[in-house]
Amino acid sequence: NAGVMQNPRHLVRRRGQEARLRCSPMKGHSHVYWYRQLPEEGLKFMVYLQKENIIDESGMPKERFSAEFPKEGPSILRIQQVVRGDSAAYFCASSPQLGTDTQYFGPGTRLTVL
Amino acid sequence: DAKTTQPNSMESNEEEPVHLPCNHSTISGTDYIHWYRQLPSQGPEYVIHGLTSNVNNRMASLAIAEDRKSSTLILHRATLRDAAVYYCILRVNSGGSNYKLTFGKGTLLTVNP
Numbered sequence: 001n002a003g004v005m006q007n008p009r010h011l012v013r014r015r016g017q018e019a020r021l022r023c024s025p026m027k028g029h030s031h032v033y034w035y036r037q038l039p040e041e042g043l044k045f046m047v048y049l050q051k052e053n054i055i056d057e058s059g060m061p062k063e064r065f066s067a068e069f070p071k072e073g074p075s076i077l078r079i080q081q082v083v084r085g086d087s088a089a090y091f092c093a094s095s096p097q098l099g100t101d102t103q104y105f106g107p108g109t110r111l112t113v114l
Numbered sequence: 115d116a117k118t119t120q121p122n123s124m125e126s127n128e129e130e131p132v133h134l135p136c137n138h139s140t141i142s143g144t145d146y147i148h149w150y151r152q153l154p155s156q157g158p159e160y161v162i163h164g165l166t167s168n169v170n171n172r173m174a175s176l177a178i179a180e181d182r183k184s185s186t187l188i189l190h191r192a193t194l195r196d197a198a199v200y201y202c203i204l205r206v207n208s209g210g211s212n213y214k215l216t217f218g219k220g221t222l223l224t225v226n227p
Binding site for chain 2: 004055102103104106
C-alpha cells in the first residue's frame, strides 16, 4: 500500500514563475491537508480539502496561492508569480474518510525560488 | 488552538529510555494529545495519541497526567533512528472532520551512540 506521494521532490523556479506541487493521497483517503515549513521553522497549516471541496483555507496566503483536489487525480497546490519568500518545504498529508484523525504525510516538495 | 510547551532540545544515549515532556495547561476536556516526529529531510510521522488514559503502541508509550495538563512521550530504548524533532500537538475538537494540526517548534532529540 503506497504512502502519500508528492512530486516533484525538488522544484526550482525563478521569481515570477508559477509553481505546481502535486500530492497523491494514500489509497482510500479522501481528506488532504497542505502544510508549509519555512527554513528553521515548524510546519504551518495552509489548507484542508476533500474531494472537489475546499473545507478550510484559513492558512493560505490571500494572493497567489490556490489549491484543488479534483474528483480524479492528485491534489494540486499552485503558487503564481513566486517570490523568494515562497522558498520552503511543502508537505501534504492525507487521512481516511472517517474514523480517525491520524494524518499520513508525504516526503514533501522543496521549492527554491531564485 | 490550545498551546503546548516543550523543551527545545534533549539528548539521550543509544538503548536508553527517553522521556519527552510536554505541558498543555490550557487543555480542555475533549482535546486529544497527539505526538508526531520529523526525521531530517522527511515529512512528519505519526507516533501516538491519547485522551485520558496512558497509551502504548509499537513505537512508544504516552503517559498522561491525571489533570491532563501535561504528558510524556516515552521511547523505551532509543536508537540512532529515533533522532528527530518531536512535536506534541493538541487536537482541538472543533467539530466536523477538520483535523488540521498546529505544530509548535517541538523538541530536537539527539541520540548519542
